[in-house]
Amino acid sequence: MFRIIERRGWWFALSLIAIIPGIVYMAWSGITRGYALPLSIDYTGGTLWEIRFAEAIEPGHVRQVFVDAGFPDTTVFTIGDDKTVQVKLKSINADQKATLQTGLEAKFGGAYEELSYRSLGPTIGGEVSRAALLAVAVASGLILLYIAWAFRQVPHPFRYGTCAVIALIHDVLVVISFLCIMNLIAGWEIDALTLTAVLTVIGFSVTDTVVVFDRIRENFRRYRGQAFDVIADRSLVETMVRSIGTQVTALLVLVSILVLGGPTLAVFVATLIVGFISGMYSSIFNASPLVAAWEDRSLLPRKTARPATDGTPAAA
Amino acid sequence: MGIRNNNIFLVGILILVALALYVVLPLPHPDWLARSETSGGANNFAGLKLGLDLQGGTQVMLEADTPAGQTLAAGAMDTAKRVVENRVNGLGVSEAVVQKQGDNRIITELPGVKNADQAIETIRSTGQLEFVDPKGAALDQGMVINTTNRPDSVQRAQAAAADGSADAVPTPFPDQIFETVMTGEVLKDAQAKTDQLNQWEIAFLLTSDGSSKFYNYTSTHVGQAMAIVLDGVVLSAPRINSAIRDQGVITGQFTQDEAESLAVQMQYGALPVPLKVVDVRTIGATLGQDSVRSSLIAGAVGLLAVFLFMLIMYRVPGLIACIALVFYIIFLLAIFKIWPVTLTLPGIAGFLLSIGMAVDANILIFERMKEELRAGRSPRLAVEAGFSRAWSAIFDGHLTTLISCLVLFWFGTTFGASVVKGYSLTLGAGVLMSLFTAVFVTRVLMRSILGNRIHSSEASHAAIGF
Numbered sequence: 001m002f003r004i005i006e007r008r009g010w011w012f013a014l015s016l017i018a019i020i021p022g023i024v025y026m027a028w029s030g031i032t033r034g035y036a037l038p039l040s041i042d043y044t045g046g047t048l049w050e051i052r053f054a055e056a057i058e059p060g061h062v063r064q065v066f067v068d069a070g071f072p073d074t075t076v077f078t079i080g081d082d083k084t085v086q087v088k089l090k091s092i093n094a095d096q097k098a099t100l101q102t103g104l105e106a107k108f109g110g111a112y113e114e115l116s117y118r119s120l121g122p123t124i125g126g127e128v129s130r131a132a133l134l135a136v137a138v139a140s141g142l143i144l145l146y147i148a149w150a151f152r153q154v155p156h157p158f159r160y161g162t163c164a165v166i167a168l169i170h171d172v173l174v175v176i177s178f179l180c181i182m183n184l185i186a187g188w189e190i191d192a193l194t195l196t197a198v199l200t201v202i203g204f205s206v207t208d209t210v211v212v213f214d215r216i217r218e219n220f221r222r223y224r225g226q227a228f229d230v231i232a233d234r235s236l237v238e239t240m241v242r243s244i245g246t247q248v249t250a251l252l253v254l255v256s257i258l259v260l261g262g263p264t265l266a267v268f269v270a271t272l273i274v275g276f277i278s279g280m281y282s283s284i285f286n287a288s289p290l291v292a293a294w295e296d297r298s299l300l301p302r303k304t305a306r307p308a309t310d311g312t313p314a315a316a
Numbered sequence: 317m318g319i320r321n322n323n324i325f326l327v328g329i330l331i332l333v334a335l336a337l338y339v340v341l342p343l344p345h346p347d348w349l350a351r352s353e354t355s356g357g358a359n360n361f362a363g364l365k366l367g368l369d370l371q372g373g374t375q376v377m378l379e380a381d382t383p384a385g386q387t388l389a390a391g392a393m394d395t396a397k398r399v400v401e402n403r404v405n406g407l408g409v410s411e412a413v414v415q416k417q418g419d420n421r422i423i424t425e426l427p428g429v430k431n432a433d434q435a436i437e438t439i440r441s442t443g444q445l446e447f448v449d450p451k452g453a454a455l456d457q458g459m460v461i462n463t464t465n466r467p468d469s470v471q472r473a474q475a476a477a478a479d480g481s482a483d484a485v486p487t488p489f490p491d492q493i494f495e496t497v498m499t500g501e502v503l504k505d506a507q508a509k510t511d512q513l514n515q516w517e518i519a520f521l522l523t524s525d526g527s528s529k530f531y532n533y534t535s536t537h538v539g540q541a542m543a544i545v546l547d548g549v550v551l552s553a554p555r556i557n558s559a560i561r562d563q564g565v566i567t568g569q570f571t572q573d574e575a576e577s578l579a580v581q582m583q584y585g586a587l588p589v590p591l592k593v594v595d596v597r598t599i600g601a602t603l604g605q606d607s608v609r610s611s612l613i614a615g616a617v618g619l620l621a622v623f624l625f626m627l628i629m630y631r632v633p634g635l636i637a638c639i640a641l642v643f644y645i646i647f648l649l650a651i652f653k654i655w656p657v658t659l660t661l662p663g664i665a666g667f668l669l670s671i672g673m674a675v676d677a678n679i680l681i682f683e684r685m686k687e688e689l690r691a692g693r694s695p696r697l698a699v700e701a702g703f704s705r706a707w708s709a710i711f712d713g714h715l716t717t718l719i720s721c722l723v724l725f726w727f728g729t730t731f732g733a734s735v736v737k738g739y740s741l742t743l744g745a746g747v748l749m750s751l752f753t754a755v756f757v758t759r760v761l762m763r764s765i766l767g768n769r770i771h772s773s774e775a776s777h778a779a780i781g782f
Contacts, residue, residue, distance in 0.1 A: 093593060094433050095482045118597040124377070128731055139723040143716050150712050193662060196724060196736050200666075200743065203720030204673070207713030211680065214709040242683040245629070246676030249622045253672035256618030257665060262607040265665055272669070 004236050005229045008289035009300045015170055015286060018278070022177025025184070037176070038183035040191035041088070043129040045122030049087040051104075054111035056082040063087075065103040069096075077187075080263070084115065091119045132195045136172065139199055140165050143206050147213070154217050156294075163290040164209045167282040171205045172198055174278040175271055188267050197271040204250070205279025208243055209287045215239045216288065228295045232288050240284065247280040325760045333643055336650035364652055365411075367660035367738055368425055369599050370608055374432035375734070377595035378440055380420040388420055392588045397422050400591075402584035403439050407576075418730070422591065425734070432598055434573055440591040441547055443581035445500030447533075448543040453489060455543045455553040457568045460485045462548070464496040469548025485549070494543070497533055499586075502526025506582040508575035511567070516575035518566045520582065527561050535559035546581065607661050615668040622675060630682045636761045637678040637754070644674050644753040651745060663738040670746025677714070677754035680706040696766055703759050710755065717747050 004011075026036040041048050051062075059076040062085055066074035074089040092100070097119070104112065148161035175198055182188040215235040223231055251273065258269045293299050339345075368375055380396070382388055393416060400422055401414040413425040429435055448455075448463050455461065460473045470490045476482035505521040522530055534542070534556050543553040544566055552568040570578070622641070626634035648667070657663070685702030693701060721744035728737030 094437055097433065099483075113600065114598065115600045116598060119593075119595070120597075121594040124594050124731075131727055131730060135723045135727045139720055142719045142723075146715060146719065147712070150708075192731075192733050192736055195727070196662060196739055199720045199724050200669070200717075203717035206716040207676075210712040210716065211709045214712065238687075242680055245679040245683070246673075249625060249675045249679070250669060250672035252621040252625065253615065253618035253668050256621060257611060257614040257668060260610060260614035260617055261665075262610040264607045264661060265611065268662060269665065 003233060004285065005232050005289050005292045006301050008285075008293060011285035011289060012299070015174075015282070019170070019173045019177050022173060022180045025177070025180035029180075038180065038189045039129070040189040041091075041118060041120050041125065042192040043125050043132070043190070045091050045120045045125030047087075047089050047092050047117075047119040049089075049117050050079070050084065050115040051087065052084045052113045052115050053108060054083070057085060057108070059085055061107070062104075065107055066100065069100055069103055091121050093119075128192065132192075135195065135199065136202070139202055140168060143168070143202070147206075147210065150210075151213065151217060154220055159291055159294050160213050163287050163294065164206055164213070166290055167209055167279075167287040168202050168205055170282050170286055171201055171275055171278040175201060175275045178274045179271065182267075182270075193268045194271060197268055197275060200272060201275030201279055204276060205282060208247065208279055208283035211243055211246070212236060212239050212283055212288055213291075216291075229292055229301075232292050236284055236288055243283060244280060247276055251276055322760055322763045325756075326764050329643070329757055329760060333646060336646045339650040339653055340646060364649075365656055365658045367658045367663065367734065368427060369660050369735060371427055372600050373425065373427035374429050374436070374596065374598045375423065375425045376432070376436050376439070376593060377417065378422045378424070378591040379594045381590040381592040382420075388589065393420060393422070395588045396591065399443070399584050399587050400424060400439055403443075403580050404435075406580040406583060407435055407438060409435070421594075432596070434577060436593060436596065438577040438580055440587075440593065441581060442587050442590050443500070443584070444547050444586040445503070445582050446496045446545045447498040447502075448494045448545050449497050449537075450494060450541050450543045450553060453492070453494075455489075455541070455550050457550055457552055458486060459489075459550045460487050460548050461489055461543075461545065461550060462491075462493045463545060464493060465499065466548045467493050473548065494545075497542075498526070498529055500582060501585075502529055503582055506579045508570075508572070508579040511565075515567065516570040516572055517568070518570070518575055518579050518582065519563065520566065521563045522561075530564075531559055531561045546578065551578065608664065611661065611664045611668070615664070615671070618668060619671060622672060626675060626678070629679075632765070633678075633682050633685070633758075633762065636758055636765065637675055637682070639761060640678070640753045640757045641671065641674060643757055644749055645671065647753065648746060648749050651749070652742070657741055657745075658734070658738055660735045660738040662735055663742045666739040666743040667746060670743055670750065673717075674746065674750035674754055677706075677710045677750060678758055680710055681755070681758070699759075699762055699766065703755065707755070710751070714747050714751055718744060721747065 029038070030036040035044075057078075059078055063074055063076040066076070066087065066089060071089045071092075074087060076085050076087045078084060079086045097117075144158075144161040144165045146161075147164050148157045151157040151160045154160065175194075176190070179188055179190055179194065212235060215238055216232055219231045219235050219238075223234070254269055254273050254276070258266060258273065261269065378400070380388055380393060397414060397416050404412045404414055404424060404426065409426045409429055411427050413423075415423050417423045424439065426432060426435060444466065446463050446465055448461070460469050462468065462470050470487045473482070473485050473487060474490075477484040502522050503520050503526065504523045507519050508516060509519055511517055538556050538558060541553050541555050544551045552566050554567065566578075619641075623638045626637050628634070630637065648670075651657075652659070652667075681702045684706040685698050688698035688701045688705075689695065721740045724736055724740035725744070728734065728740060
């Protein structure tokens, strides 16, 4: 037996290691930059403009056009190749855009192509943020209720629901931590698609957790009288293959898209991959150990004598 | 469960597959099915409608711009939506979408429209048309004046120019309020056209009430000028040469875009409430086409990897799972086409992801079967036990994914994030379909393989492969 439940101190520590960089980033960013997370304009409002020029371009020159037109807080940097730039400034209306276009034409000639343009007022951005948080909260709440109901015949069904939700929040934090680090490395941002990825991860991670809980429920009926730790361990080992197996197929497809698919989806798919791996980990090493910890009323295993853990079944 | 039932199910499934294939493949289809195939090329792919992010286009969210302290009149937004819809169609945008959003917003999707700024301004401008008596003042095209119905046009235009949100406009008569003698209600129709000199002009027709009003005014003011004003801006101030009864022409220095835009605004009436743009996004089409191709290649490779995995891990049942997976893809594509679902890039990702997830139900079942076999059950009973015992875990798991899809759907609908909405639909449809194919179809196929003869234990084991 692997004694997963017994070693839960290690697993919780590992989880913290994955989450702490994100928390450090949020604190640092909050203090130095005034905002905690690298949010895209979906949440903050503003303008995002991708322009491809006919020849290689110096971002500073492009920025000058915007500064001259009265937008000093513009950032411009190249993405993809050195002919394509991404311009970010506060939200503007159609007249202002026309003025800026005239300025660009005057400086660079008409030889540029607008790849994408997005301008979002700040009120909408705030609404989207609130709705995103609400979405995650509502999804978590519904899942908690559903699991508590599905496991109503096991003692303390709400524990299962709650622990599943804690594991799920863990996955969300790992994903955010990952994106914060990638923001430092490659300038990735949290946008509406990120929310989509997070909610997918939530749904899928809980699926995985439920597979394990389902086996615990079954073994509970079958091996009445044994210590909870023992039942949980046995369930984890029995389900490990299928738990990992169900994730592997999804990961095969996702990795394939990450490697072969275009760059547009890369951030989205990478987020999904990190989330799924975290979900796989949390289902085995977080959710069940948490339930056991609750049983034990102690986060770390107590040092008491335990019966043999090779678990011969009491009845068939 | 008798074997005859199973054969019926098997035949039923095969018929469904054939039907689905008919829907998906490029065969001649009846009209209701072929509607998304009609305009080939840029806006559909394998007969599926492409979303804005794939075919290029613009999406705009408009919000009612009621002055501070005023509340929105009941029904105003419905009227506004109708006017916007008419204008969008009048602009000739095919497959445009106009939807009311919440209490005070309208979302419009304009596929294929890239230079959207003119279109957006046409759609959202108030469109208040007035025929104004200049009473001797020399009014000219482009001037902003105050009228009875719009007594503060000049003030507003000057304020906008002062804070930089608009260009400066000529306002030679800032304190005068000109009399509105008729409004755009007299118009029945307006069309932009060129005259013999290839100048753009707007020809208009009057309603029967409008005709009498127009005639009464013009017959008593022959020789004087009449200003035609749109949203406080003078379009033209021609001299009345003779009484006008049913129709007329507005001439001026108009480009084609301007003339068409004006015609659209005049034709469908004024907006009951001003609309401002709170979110606009334009996507060029070039990004889209490449992404679709590479995503599909990636999906095909991923699918092959999944096939190999299943075959190696579970052999014969693995093969059955692969067949069920192919059926799954065909069924899902058929549903996408019939619904019809609009394909976006994340939607494609969601579809591919759901393929990866569709087999997980099979893995649960097969692992269960292995356990039962190890515990000593006969192959046939192990198969049945595998399916029935694994069901609760499968159902619970899929339900939680569906909960996520529902929440995403709500989020996408509330914010006009059609991309998020499309993703939630494709993923949700995939989860539901996988319940069907991974459980029901696989079971029918497995039973068919085991057949209705009583196999010896070894033969059954050989049939299953483990």
